[in-house]
Each structure stands twice: as C-alpha cells, then as structure tokens.
Amino acid sequence: MKTTLKYAGLLGYLVFLVFPLLWLLSTAFKTPREMATLHPRWIPHHPTLRNFSDAFAAQDLTGSALRSLIVAVSVAVLTVAIALPAAYALARRRSVLNRIAIGWVLVSQVFPVVLIIIPLFIILRRLDLVNTLPGLVLVHVTFVLPFALWMLQGYVRGVPRELEEAAAVDGAGRIRTLVNVVAPLLAPGVVAALLFSFISSWNEFFFALVILKDPDKATLPLTLVKFTGAEQAARLGPLAAASLLATVPSLVFFAIIQRRLRSGLTAGAVKG
Amino acid sequence: MSHVTAAPTAARPPRAGRPADPSPRPRARGDRGTLILLLPALVPVLLFSVGPLLYGIYLSFTDARGGRNAVISFVGLKNFGDVLADTDFWSSFKIGLIWAVSVTVLQFLAALGLALLLNQNLRLRTLARVLAMAPWAMPPIVIGLMWRLVYHPNAGVLNAVLQDVHLLDHNVDWLNDFGTALPAIIVVGVWTGMPQTTVVLLAGLQGVPKELHEAAAVDGASVWRRFWNVTLPQLRPVIVTITALDFVWNINQFAMVYALTQGGPGGRTRLPMLFAYEEAFRYGFFGYAAALGVAITIVVLVVLGFYLWRQMKESR
Secondary structure (H helix, E strand, O other), rough: OOHHHHHHHHHHHHHHHHHHHHHHHHOOOOOHHHOOOOOOOOOOOOOHHHHHHHHHHHHOOHHHHHHHHHHHHHHHEEEEHHHHHHHHHHHHHHOHHOOOOHHHHHHOOOHHHHHHHHHHHHHHHHHHOOOOOHHHHHHHHHHHHHHHHHHHHHHHHHHHHHHHHHHHHOOOOOOHHHHHHHHHHHHHHHHHHHHHHHHHHHHHHHOHHHHOOEEEEEOOOHHHHHHOOOHHHHHHHHHHHHHHHHHHHHHHHHHHHHHHHHHHHHHHHOOO | OOOHHHHHHHHHOOHOOOOOEEEEEEOOOHHHHHHHHHHHHHHHHHHHHHHHHHHHHHOOOOOOOOOOOOOOOOOOOOOHHHHHHHHHHHHHHHHHHHHHHHHHHHHHHHHHHHHHHHHOOOOHHHHHHHHHHHHHOOHHHHHHHHHOOOOOHOOOOHHHHHHHHHOOOOOOOOOOOOHHHHHHHHHHHHHHHHHHHHHHHHHHHHOOHHHHHHHHHHOOOOHHHHHHHHHHHHHHHHHHHHHHHHHHHHHHHHHHHHHHHHOOOOOOOOHHHHHHHHHHHHHOOOOHHHHHHHHHHHHHHHHHHHHHHHHHHHOO
C-alpha cells in the first residue's frame, strides 16, 4: 500500500515533467489543418515534417543557429582558457583570494542584470562593440566565468598534490608536471566546463536582446521569439519545430555532463 | 552582501574556516605566481562585471539617457524619489514578489517531495532522474514557447484535458486572462526550477548519516517523526542555501516570462526585470532604470538578510 502510494507520487511527477515536452513534440509534427480542429489530440493524425521546412522558410534559422554556434564555441574556449590557470591557482593555494572569488560567485547572483547591463551597454558602445558578436562573446564570458571557475577548481582539488610532488622528485619541471601529469587528469573537468559554458551561451537571451539590435545579427533565442508574432493556430507547428531544433544541442551536451554538473553544484551548495 | 556568503559557510564544518597555508614554499614568490595565473580571469570580471556594477550604481544618481551623445549630469536622489512615487513600478514589484515567493516555496515543496522519492529504492528512479534534468538544460526561451503551446486557447493541451475530465466547459486563454496569467506563469516557473532544487536537496539527503535514522527507528520513532526530527534539521543548511538562491534567481527572471507573456495582459505578469528593461531600452531612461536596479537589489538584500538571520537564529 505504502509502496503503491510512492509509485503514484513518482508517476505524478513524471507526468508533470514530461507532458509539456511531449506536447511540444506532438505539435511539431502536426499539419496546420489538424491544428485547427476543435479538439487537439496527442498523436498527430498525419505526421508531417513540413513544419520544419516552414520554420526554416519563415525565419533565418540557419543563419542565427550559425551565429549562436560561433558565439557559444568562442565563449566556451575563451572561458576555459581563462578559468583554468585561475582555477589551478585558487585550488592549490587557499589564500584570501580564494574566499573572495567564491564570495563573488554568490554575490554576483544577487544583483539584477538590469543594473549591470546598462553600464555595460554604455561601455560596449564606446568600444564600438554593440551590435557585434564579439561584444556578446565578451559579456557571456564574463558571466559564465565565475561558475566555470568554481567547477574547475573542484576538479583541480581532485588531483592529489602528492602526484605533482612525486613528479617533481622524479625531476620533472613545473611545466612538464602540469602538461604530463595534471592536464590528463583534468581533461574530464575541462570537457565539462567547456560544455557548461557552451550551453549557457547557447541558451542566453537577455544580453543578446540588448546587445544585438540588428536582425541580421540575431542569435537563435532572439530568432525563436519572433515566432510568437501573429499566433494563429496554423503557425504553431513551425514554432514547435524550431523550438525542438534549438533544444537538441543543449540537451545532448547536458546529458553528457549532467552527472558532473550535479556533483559540482552540490559540492558547492553543501560545502560552500 | 555578506549574508549571502554566510549561508554556505554555515554548512561548513566549523574548523575549516581558514586553514593555514599548507605549502612549505616561501609565500611571497608563490603569491606572485598565483596573481599571474589569476590575472586573465580577474581582468574581465573587474572590467565587465565589478566595474559596470559600480558604474551602474553611479548612474542611478544621474539623469543618464539612452542617446549616444547624451550629457550625463548628477541629480542626487531624484531618481530614488521618482522610484518611490512610481506606482507602476511598485505594482510590478508586488507582482515580482508574489511570483518569486510562490515559485520559490512551491518549487521547494515539490522538489523536496521528489527528492525524498528519488532517495528511495523505487523502479523508474533513473528514468525520473534523467527526465527531471530536461528543464534545466532547455533554453528559457524554448520553455516559454513550449508552455505557450500547452496554454494555447484552441490548440493547447490544457484546455483539451480539462474539458475531457469535465473540469472546464469552455476554452480559457490562460496567458491572456487577467485572473489566470500570473498563476499560469508560476506553474511554468516551478516546472523550470524544480530539477536544480531537487538535485541539491537529494545530495543533502544522501549526506544525512544512516545511523541517525537507525537509532531513531530503534527508539520507536515513526517515519513522520524521523523526517521531522532527523532529516529536516540535518537538511537545514542545504534548504536555507537553495531557497535563498532560488528566490534571487526567480526575482531576476526575464527570458522565460518574456517569451510567455512579455509582461501582459495589462501588466499582470510584468516582473520587475521586464519593467526596468522597458524603462532602459524602450524609453531610454538609463539613470532611472539603474535606480530601479539599485532599489530592487536593496529590497532583495533586506528580504534575504531577514530570512537568513531568522534561519540562523532558529538553528542555534
């Protein structure tokens, strides 16, 4: 009886979590005619791929996906390149700086982005970076950096200091130790940080909305919002199709790193 | 500010506060090396995050406008006076508080239930864990668009299902109806934030020593009593941290609601962030919007400070 109750509860959660996703999937394959019927149904009557081609025809999905890709890849590479040395330094020497860095990660959450975006916009305008992809990359890197740093720091801690000392005793130089001993052990952490930074940038909307005014520069989330314009039932198919496509990279990458992200996040939340 | 960092510190074992530098190497040289390694990360954060923040606070005391060549002059507390008198802002702020508190509380309760279930040996557990991750990975814009499909008056699944079970006899336009818009987006907020909260609570649950439960069971404590007297107190630091963070994240929500309602109908879902965004980038009142940002920060810090202070006092 009690077990039954538990399963009922779990099932309830599953339904709540899954039904919007299934509805998105279902809508993406429905014909416009079916969308206009009085009582919508779960399984499309005549499944169609037309919504996907319609979505590409209606908005510049290819171009904006490409721009999103350029931005997200740049953000990921830059963030990790900057964060890795810093993470190493922070993890190996527990100085005051360490506490300040962790403190900033938390404090930066409190300030509303509006307060930061206005001065940032003025600064970027002075640098002629408004309406450019490098401008957006710059902003994304700044905002992904703290969490990436936090993640990577955890991985550096996981590499036993004794290994480095042993390599030093064996006569390996500082650089050689880092390249041959530390780097391979950090590889999984670096991949996780890369993917996390990629997803954050790929999904990001607010900064893109403010910085990229020109429709020719729009990233994917900006283009997706344009599907909400005139919303007759017939237009919902392409909207669903485009949403589905935009989610695929995030979902795939997230599936790869979710275990690591989980341990990183919870280590932070539980131990501080 | 310090209240925020205080939360996780409270969860730390007391002696881990500030360990002595374990490295036997001379300090000065090491610190210079550390600084060189930190510099590439420090510079962008200082230039594009800390700097703008301070500049933003300065702007809140000026009449800065959106135009390229606008002259910025100091106006003292004028903006803050205007903020206090701006009834539109306060109604938006009230909506923001209702939203953030409801979403945070519901999110927490839902996540606690799910975490307790996932902590048991049930089938479907792995499936549930994987599925629970999806909202976390999705772009907020897509989450908004997806729920638009669910709530759509004619083609949405919600109306269809509710009519099938005879809870409804006509189509409701959930996101455009004055009464239902806010509750509708609160549900989406709970759906979106539940996974992350669940994961954190689950990790906390797994950190509760089994021996405590066993000892309580031997003493004849019921399941409910064990939950109330063993699990919850052990979980407290985690709960305080995650609910505080959730509250801050929720009150700063923008993208998802922008995709769902753009603040409509009639401002019923215009969260403070949407309001401030419009002031700044639709009407060009940079100084005023910065003052709104400062005002929001102050209220959030006060709410958070009060919450954390009470929690710390009670746990003593």
